[in-house]
Amino acid sequence: MTQSSALPLPPPKERRRLREAASLTRAQLASRVGVTSETVRGWETGRATPRGRKGEKYARLLDSLGDEAEMTPPQDGAVDTGATEPAPRAAVSRRTARARRKAATGDRKRPPAVKDRGRGPVTVPDHTRTPAPDHDRTPLPHGHHVILTERRRTTPSRRPDDAITALAPDQAFDALYAFCAPALVRQTYLLTGRRELARESVERAFQIAWQRWPEVARDRDPAGWVRAMAYECALSPWHRLRPRHRHPEPPPPDTFDRALMDTLLKLPPSYRRTLVLYDGVGLGLPETAAETEASTRAAVNRLAHAREALAERLPELADPETLHWRLVELASTERLRAAKPAVVRKGGERRARFWTRAAIAFTVALIGTTALTVRTAPTHYEPPVPAGETVQGVPPPVAPGPLSESEQELRAKLRKEEQKGPDRLLPQPR
Template sequence: MSRSTADSASSVTLPTPKERRRLREALALSEEQVAEAMGVTKATVRSWETGRSSPRGRKREAYASLLGTYGPDDAPTSPESSNSSERAAEPQSGPPSPVRPQAPARTQTQAQAQAPAPAPAANAANVRPKAAAKRAAKPPKAPSPPPVITAGPARKGTPKPQERLKPVAAAAPQAAEERPAGPPAVPGLTPEEAFDALYAHAAPGLVHQTYLLTGRRRLSREAVEYAFHHAWEHWPEVAVDADPVGWVRATAYEYALSPWHRLRRTHKYPDAPPTEASRRALLTALLDLPAPYRRTVLLYDGLGLDLPETAAETEASTPAAANRLLHARTVLAKRVPELADPDALHRRLSALVTEAPTATLPAARTVRTGSERRTRTWTRAVLGVTAVLIGITGFTAATAPTHYIPANAPGETVNGVPVRGGPQKLRPEDLQLRDQLRSEPNPGPERLIPAAE
């Protein structure tokens, strides 16, 4: 591979890990199909979609072409164009644009027609000829049907039609229009100003969402503050993320749903439920759900995320997220009968999520300085403990003896007669037995002694 080809392949910009997974499912491709087309294992494809690794070289270009985010016309043809594209791809110092990168809209027929198409991209990625010949001989696989969400128990014996999950390619632009992914990106903002804008935009709503998850107002404020402390510590990573609000939301949810909070007295029991009957019934039913099911239904029906995004944020597979959503809707329909219709549940949860937050939060500057102060404190503590261990180790090495000197035991005075050694003294019975054995050495029959002639 020439240097120009390598530079062209390395300059290909891939979407975010969550977007890679969403694009693959929009094309109705499984992990096995992508792995077979790329000539890698299923575990490698999963690591690409979770962000643990990324393809390199020509596999990167082939993977981008497979997802539909890169074409032959996008490759730079000269070093000048390559440098200009790299400069254009450099991240700005401020937060990213609130609109997520969306895949081109595809119908189901187009997705089925494009499903067996990765073979040319795989050949470009140096796939083994035998594997390519086997794939060419195989008939094209039909894409698996999308999971189906049932509408819950029917009312008065009338069957309800089944509600299909939202199509990924069609629902993503709508979700991006309904809920902003973050504050608008303004070029020229300093990191502090960008963080303050993100905090002012997302913190109040995240506190209210976390309260719906846990039922504890104090814990929700603590979780959001912890999430923004963590975001400021990893701000270079958060600033270039396609969805900074989702990054902070996932951190806050993970902290708030940690089971260790049950051991703390202040967070052991939830707060008093609201006085309104409908709100109290819905919040009580939500808190009765297991934490993963509660989080899934809040993300899908409350925030309007599509199923692949919900599965990626909850670190579950798409079928597992669909099953959690079905179970959560069934339980909520049993507890609150008027929410048996998924549309009604979606409206109620959306209304709860979009309520005006009433929590009072510290200023963004206070959160930033608190994060920096905590980082300095932990750094100093680690350095102090390390210095103490080094000092103790040096003192021990300096004062420890270099060789072993055996200690001679001092002499002691022995009083009394030592114990007599040898066999025990024979008793009269033993003496009589001994004499008898000596006098009658052979009590048996007489022995035949041959006589010599």
């Protein structure tokens, strides 16, 4: 019977004690695990239970924190910079937790993780893929060290909450951009296969985020907000109408990378996005389904069909772990660099000013046109002139001709009688 390879988790209070002893805030620990600060709060209070790939990564991180505590003995003259309890007490608690975990797991060897080929239906969302631990992965060659996830090793501060609240909006935006932009450019490159379009999509997403900064700053996952907006901009169908889109960009130099990119671009956009989020970025199925605005079952079906299409053309990528690292290498071979955060922020402000002035000019033109129309419009009703009609019963006009005898007699009679009225004015000959 196969035993589980997952590490046992300490109690919720012990989890919080390990984090505080390592001088880590909830936000810093959440960035390492790949979840939100509210999720870490739920794990530490016992309201939620870590499960799936994120739970395994959380357990490994706590285990590593315990190892670091044992390897680093407390010093008498050390100054406590971030932990709420003294260093000797935290070290003792970590040793106790480490001893409990060793007693629970024993000295047995961990069996290898079961590999999901993605060809059958996935019934348990959080256990469809069991990635290898970070320290077991083979390091990439030189130049392939850039990964697709928005993770950065942060240093503990003395008062992190005060530091976060003291940041100005532009400083917070610059920090979010520096944290997410490099990885987002590579992710959008996998979605589109175009380097310039990937950079433009990420810059446009951050410009929209800067315009809606109060909303983004209050969001529980600002990085996910910007990532979803960048994906929407990159996969917009209007790009095909651009003249630049008609000319293909140079493909990757490697033959296998070129075949992988061609296969990715042949997938439907929804399948491609699900595959990049799950196998590339490393999100769980619930998070992937929520970001793609689909149900978990639909996300599972899209992921299974995308893996099957890749494995049909490239059998080497049937292993999800191999697929993950091939996506990382494909994105890392291209030197995709995002612009500076100040440039993106000022570009967004210029764009907002331009469209604001254009809207004001259009409104003024509309008001002027309306006023001119009101001024020149008629003030009363004028019935239209009807079309001409044929008059019945009137004899047609007769052309002049010779007079008859009766008409001649009448003319002579009129000439003989005196004319009543004023005298006629006749011209006099000179």
